Amino acid sequence: MNSAADMQEKTNDSLHNDSFKGSKQKSQDALALVIIPTFNESENIGRLLKEISSLYPKTVDLLVIDDNSPDGTAEIVRSLQQEIRSLYLLEREKKLGLGTAYIAGFQYALKNKYRYVLEMDADFSHDPKEIGVFLEAMRSADLVIGSRYMNNTVNVVNWPLGRLILSKMASYYSRIITGLPIDDPTSGFKCFSADVLRALDLGKVHSQGYSFQIEINFRVWKKGYTIREIPIIFVDRSVGKSKMTKRNIREAIWIVWLLKIKSLVGLM
Ligand SMILES: Nc1nc2c(ncn2[C@@H]2O[C@H](COP(=O)(O)OP(=O)(O)OP(=O)(O)O)[C@@H](O)[C@H]2O)c(=O)[nH]1
Numbered sequence: 509m510n511s512a513a514d515m516q517e518k519t520n521d522s523l524h525n526d527s528f529k530g531s532k533q534k535s536q537d538a539l540a541l542v543i544i545p546t547f548n549e550s551e552n553i554g555r556l557l558k559e560i561s562s563l564y565p566k567t568v569d570l571l572v573i574d575d576n577s578p579d580g581t582a583e584i585v586r587s588l589q590q591e592i593r594s595l596y597l598l599e600r601e602k603k604l605g606l607g608t609a610y611i612a613g614f615q616y617a618l619k620n621k622y623r624y625v626l627e628m629d630a631d632f633s634h635d636p637k638e639i640g641v642f643l644e645a646m647r648s649a650d651l652v653i654g655s656r657y658m659n660n661t662v663n664v665v666n667w668p669l670g671r672l673i674l675s676k677m678a679s680y681y682s683r684i685i686t687g688l689p690i691d692d693p694t695s696g697f698k699c700f701s702a703d704v705l706r707a708l709d710l711g712k713v714h715s716q717g718y719s720f721q722i723e724i725n726f727r728v729w730k731k732g733y734t735i736r737e738i739p740i741i742f743v744d745r746s747v748g749k750s751k752m753t754k755r756n757i758r759e760a761i762w763i764v765w766l767l768k769i770k771s772l773v774g775l776m
């Protein structure tokens with residue numbers, strides 16, 4: 509997947525952004541950056557970071573983007589930076605939404621010259637063991653999406669029926685209005701090639717919250733990149749609270765129309 513020469517070509521850029529507290533240099537041989545946004549995930553984050561770093565000690569670096577969680581999530585990450593060499597932390601001053609967290613993470617990944625950039629939730633809904641499958645699938649795609657709904661199946665464990673219906677409705681709605689040919693457009697477990705992220709105008713992304721997933725997929729699709737879905741099993745969080753709000757749902761409803769209109773008038 510990556511030659512030694514390619515790896516050497518990557519530079520170890522120092523970071524020049526003061527908000528990346530405790531950051532070091534990018535690991536020399538890291539192929540991918542896993543971005544994990546957090547808000548009040550103190551019960552999950554430590555175990556998750558340890559698990560990923562023990563599964564992928566060399567190929568994967570980790571970036572947690574924490575929005576000043578009152579439960580001490582950032583302190584846990586900071587203390588783990590002593591034992592996990594490839595763990596970085598971006599602390600933002602308040603809860604600014606999932607979409608803006610990912611944009612900040614993408615900018616960090618591009619600046620530090622990772623080849624692949626993964627998105628992942630902190631709450632163990634996404635299985636760390638799948639990261640290798642995503643990287644393998646990137647051989648034949650520019651964006652790989654972990655799908656809960658491929659081939660008319662539903663691979664969701666322990667989700668309340670209401671959440672499942674909402675998620676399925678969002679998938680149908682975004683497909684009918686925009687034509688986006690993806691079974692699970694709201695999935696938050698995915699992997700981008702850095703080239704795709706570089707080609708997107710990240711400053712133009714509208715979504716602050718969960719509709720970010722739909723919007724970014726739409727932008728990648730519109731640019732003609734290859735999107736591949738791979739099946740994942742999504743397990744509902746067992747600890748911590750959901751951050752999904754009615755505001756997120758309202759945003760998704762209008763964002764889909766905005767994307768449609770912008771693409772019709774040639775603005776996308
Ligand atoms: N930095 C940051 N992270 C967030 C924000 N909102 C949610 N997150 C994180 O984004 C990930 C997904 O959020 P969840 O609440 O798990 O969303 P979900 O998976 O749709 O909902 P549940 O699993 O039902 O709780 C988790 O790691 C959250 O901690 C935010 O505003 N800022």
Ligand SMILES: [Mg+2]
Nearest residue numbers: 629631633745
């Ligand atoms: Mg979750």
